[in-house]
Amino acid sequence: MLMRTVMGKDLELHLLNDFQREFPLTPEPFAHIAHQLKVSEQKVLSMLKQLQGNGTLSRVGAVFRPNRVGASTLAAMFVPIDQLERVAAKISAYPEINHNYQREHYYNLWFVVTAPNHEVLSSSKVLYLPMLDDYHIDLGFDLTGNDYRHHAAGNSVPTVFTPQPGDDRLIAAIQEGLPLVSRPFAVVARCAGMSEVQVIERLRGMIESDVIKRFGIVVRHHELGFRANAMAVWDVPDDRVTELGRCLGRYPFITLCYRRQRQLPQWWYNLYCMVHGRDRDTVKGHLQQLRDECGMDNYSHELLFSVRRFKQCGAHYAETDPPRLEVRSA
Secondary structure, three states, X not given: OOOOOOOHHHHHHHHHHHOOOOOOOOOOHHHHHHHHHOXXXXXXXXXXXXXXXXXXXXXEEEEEOOOOOOEEXXXXXXXXXXXXXXXXXXXXXXXXXXXXXXXXXXXXXXXEEEEOOHHHHOOOOOEEEOEEEEEEEOXXXXXXXXXXXXXXXOOEOOOOOOOOOOHHHHHHHHOOOOOOXXXXXXXXXXXXXXXXXXXXXXXXXXXXXXXXXXXXXXEOOHHHOOOEEEEXXXXXXXXXXXXXHHHHOOOOOEEEEEEEOOEOOOEOOOEEEEEEEOOHHHHHHHHHHHHHHOOOOOOOEEEEEXXXXXXXXXXXXXXXXXXXXXXXXX
């Protein structure tokens, strides 16, 4: 870890890159970070607020493993282009929606729905593509070229997480990120009806049990220069999907890789990964590398580039009285 004074762009880089993982779960985490970077705590907080204000920083907080808390699914629908903005705005207005993108495909609107239970999801009149296995879920971006990341091969989606008393309040208090103040966990504790020590220990437990995939800085890739991103979808034999998914998930330009349920006859793809790059040619080159090195040339696939981002935020799990999501195609 860096142990010299950093300023300006150096400070911005180290905050955004070094603390995407292994964020200090201590009463004064930003003072801890400031000590490591040899700057003041106020300088760290000021920079994070600036980065959040300009959209580069999404939040400081948890990335939950899908379906460990509540329920989530990827969904897609066709919308006539002249109605796309209206329909996208209607969908984005629901708190259950945390990602909403236009992509280059007949199914041109893709969004992630997160809710307290599957009953809330079941009312969506869309192409429903629930996750069956995950091979890499991280959402982190290396900004230094050092390819620093932790990766463990995914297993089948575990049983639904059974919260301890007070966990629903804790999840509600952190799902939009930590407050950028000196003692953020004390603020969370007051919202959750817990002590600061209880909050920190419970978060550590959620990380250790893989309920939280990582805790730290969550960035927005487009603002960091990763302006081309595409969802690659593959139709592979079910008896090879785990082997191939683990192969795809090893690459540093892949932030998400998972198996999803086919929806025949409309949608026959079962293996997905998100490919990021600074331009379209780079993404296409990454795709060819995956095909060559994972032995996937013979499998049908499509590359769905993102066109517009309508919404991108952290997943919304906890709701006192969740509204039922009802989205109908135009």
